[in-house]
Amino acid sequence: MSVIIRPCKINGTIPAVPSKSYAHRILIAAALSDAGCNVLCRASSDDIDATVRCLNALGADISRTATGFAVRPIKKVSDSPVLDCGESGSTLRFMLPVACALGANARFEGKGRLPQRPLGELTDCLKSAGISFSADGLPFSATGKLTGDVFETAGNVSSQYISGMLFAMSALPRRTRLVVKGDAVSRGYIDMTLDVLSSFGAKISALPDGYVSEPCVLTPPSEKTEVEGDWSNAAFMLVAGVLAGDVTVTGLNPESSQKDRLVADILKAMGGDIEIVGNSVRARKSALYAVVTDVTDTPDLAPVLSVAMAAAKGTSVMTGVSRLRQKESDRLSAVTENLAAMGIRSETDGDTLTIHGGTLKPFSAKGYNDHRMVMSASVAALVCGGEIDDGAPVAKSYPRFFEDLKALGGETV
Numbered sequence: 062m063s064v065i066i067r068p069c070k071i072n073g074t075i076p077a078v079p080s081k082s083y084a085h086r087i088l089i090a091a092a093l094s095d096a097g098c099n100v101l102c103r104a105s106s107d108d109i110d111a112t113v114r115c116l117n118a119l120g121a122d123i124s125r126t127a128t129g130f131a132v133r134p135i136k137k138v139s140d141s142p143v144l145d146c147g148e149s150g151s152t153l154r155f156m157l158p159v160a161c162a163l164g165a166n167a168r169f170e171g172k173g174r175l176p177q178r179p180l181g182e183l184t185d186c187l188k189s190a191g192i193s194f195s196a197d198g199l200p201f202s203a204t205g206k207l208t209g210d211v212f213e214t215a216g217n218v219s220s221q222y223i224s225g226m227l228f229a230m231s232a233l234p235r236r237t238r239l240v241v242k243g244d245a246v247s248r249g250y251i252d253m254t255l256d257v258l259s260s261f262g263a264k265i266s267a268l269p270d271g272y273v274s275e276p277c278v279l280t281p282p283s284e285k286t287e288v289e290g291d292w293s294n295a296a297f298m299l300v301a302g303v304l305a306g307d308v309t310v311t312g313l314n315p316e317s318s319q320k321d322r323l324v325a326d327i328l329k330a331m332g333g334d335i336e337i338v339g340n341s342v343r344a345r346k347s348a349l350y351a352v353v354t355d356v357t358d359t360p361d362l363a364p365v366l367s368v369a370m371a372a373a374k375g376t377s378v379m380t381g382v383s384r385l386r387q388k389e390s391d392r393l394s395a396v397t398e399n400l401a402a403m404g405i406r407s408e409t410d411g412d413t414l415t416i417h418g419g420t421l422k423p424f425s426a427k428g429y430n431d432h433r434m435v436m437s438a439s440v441a442a443l444v445c446g447g448e449i450d451d452g453a454p455v456a457k458s459y460p461r462f463f464e465d466l467k468a469l470g471g472e473t474v
Contacts, residue, residue, distance in 0.1 A: 064435075064452035064463065065474040066442035071306035073469045074341075075298060076103075077290030077313050081458055082250060084109045084288045085151050086224070086257040089159065090279055091132040091286070092121040093232050094261055098281035102129035102288040107457045111147035115156045118142040119165055129288070138163045146199075148173035148389065148457060154183060154221035157203060158229035161192050164206030171199045173430060179387055182215035183222045189213070211238045216245035218384075223272075224254040230274035231263045241271040246384065247358050249320030256318050260286075289314050292321040293361045294459045295342065297436045299324060300369045301469070302344025303333040305443040308469060309343040320358045327354050327366065331373055351375030351418060360384055363414075364437035367396045371405040372444060373418040383412045389457070390429035399426045399438055403445070421445040432457040439463075443471060 079102045089112065091098050102109070105125070113123045113130065119142055122133035144160065144167050146153040153171060157180075160167040176199040184194055191208035195201045207229060214222045223241060230237045245251060258265060260282045264275035290312035302308030315322065315337050325342060329335045331352045334345040351373050356363045363385055370377035385392035393409055400407045404422035408415050424447040428435040432454040439462070441447060455462040463473055 062452060063448055063450050064439065065448045066439055066446065067472040067474075068442070068444060068446045069305065069470060069472045071301060071308060071443060071466070071469040071471055074309040074311060075465045075468060076311050077295045078104050078459055078461065079288040080291035080319060081106055081108050082151070082253060082291070082293070082319065083257065085112045085155060086254055087286055087288060088112055088116060088123065088130065088132065089155055089228055090257050090261045091281055092116040092119070092123065092134050093159070093228070094134050094279040094281050096281055097131070097133045098283070099126065099128070099285045100130040100132055100288060101285055104461065106460055107147055108149040108151065111145070111149040111152040112156070115144040115146060115152055118144050119160060119163065119167070135163070138165050141166050141168070143168045143170065146171045146175060148175050150175060150178050151221055154180070154219065155225045155228055157183065158187065158225040159232060161187050161190070161203055161205065162207050162229035162232040166202070166204045168202045169199060174389055175199060179218050182218055183225065186212055186214040186222070186226065207233065210235065211240065213240040213242060215243055216241040217243035218246070220245060220247035220250040223251050227254050227258060227265060227272060227274070231258055231265070231277070231279060233274075234276050236273070236275055238268070238273045239271045247320070247360065249318055249358055253318040289317060290340070292317060292319045292324065296321060296324040296362055296365050297440055297462070298465070299328060299335070299342060299344040300365050301440045301443055303328055303335070303347045303349065303369065304372055304440065305346060306470070307343070307345045309341055311341045313340055313342050315340070321362055323359055324362055324366070327352065327362070328369065331369060349373035351377040353378045355380045357381030360388070361433060364392060364396055364433045365440060367400060367414070367416060368437050368441045370416040371400055371403060371418055371441065372421055375418055377416045377418060379414040379416070380412055382409070382414045388431065390431035390434060392431065392434065395427070395429045395431065395434050399434065402426050403441055403447070423447055426450070428452065428454055430454050432459065436462055439466065
């Protein structure tokens with residue numbers, strides 16, 4: 062269903078939604094651990110639900126509670142489980158190596174653009190470690206159990222390959238090594254994985270060309286493990302604040318391993334009035350100016366940063382954008398097409414996106430079945446008014462997005 066947002070001023074305070082990146086990782090570590098625990102996660106999303114569904118299919122018992130999830134770990138791996146990953150790339154790329162480490166002989170399914178998203182380097186890694194695949198792309202069955210002590214995968218396609226293998230190695234009862242080919246992208250997400258696994262007692266050390274994992278038993282750090290607030294989704298509200306009002310987002314860790322926390326620094330560099338006090342970030346309407354920034358390690362920020370750059374004075378340059386073509390949509394094309402609908406000129410050249418800031422005009426934009434494109438267009442509409450053809454994709458990561466926008470004074474139809 063289409064969403065119409067009128068130009069308006071917004072004001073108020075909202076809590077950050079739980080980080081789905083952390084939620085994926087904590088839930089997987091908990092399911093592979095030796096004891097039950099409670100994961101405090103006040104809100105879920107389609108992607109988090111996909112990981113829970115897959116862990117339960119493998120043999121875990123994870124149920125929703127008033128405060129998050131109660132996790133009973135995998136004691137016995139299910140026979141020939143079916144793992145429905147929905148549209149979640151993280152779920153697929155994490156759960157595939159985990160299922161292979163457990164010898165689950167699992168069938169994997171997905172929908173949307175997930176079957177088209179890159180996976181080849183990861184399946185090649187698993188094939189070299191004794192895993193057979195029934196097909197080259199989803200749906201497929203992965204048969205066998207990881208053999209060998211040394212694994213090798215690409216680092217320059219997706220950090221999720223590395224994270225998935227680190228989870229798998231932590232589940233193996235032997236010393237293993239992961240060799241990473243090429244420079245790793247989105248390194249902050251690998252740090253996040255290492256942080257979570259370390260908190261559960263994993264013994265993983267970095268090497269010049271990868272990682273080594275010592276055999277261990279994963280144990281929850283406490284009976285209750287909390288998922289911290291999500292910077293990537295908070296970014297939409299912070300950009301909304303500098304464009305259209307005064308917004309405070311609470312529950313954000315300024316020292317987080319989430320690289321998307323850099324949105325605060327980027328907005329400051331653009332002239333944004335950003336104030337961080339404790340775990341709260343306040344963004345007030347500001348005159349914005351062009352900036353040059355690299356999103357190699359923060360690709361999820363690109364859509365909403367494009368809106369901030371569109372409203373800024375001058376010509377902004379965003380580098381590290383080529384991987385945007387491999388997300389839930391071809392985000393690079395989607396960004397340029399939606400900016401054009403808003404009256405903003407932009408062009409791409411290889412790994413670079415150039416945006417010529419100006420005055421946003423009322424628009425009709427597409428959501429491309431992509432949560433981040435929908436939310437970015439919604440933020441732009443606060444300035445000039447606009448219509449997005451489908452608001453439903455926000456359920457993938459931020460189901461309450463439009464409710465929170467209304468709570469801040471956003472006028473939606």
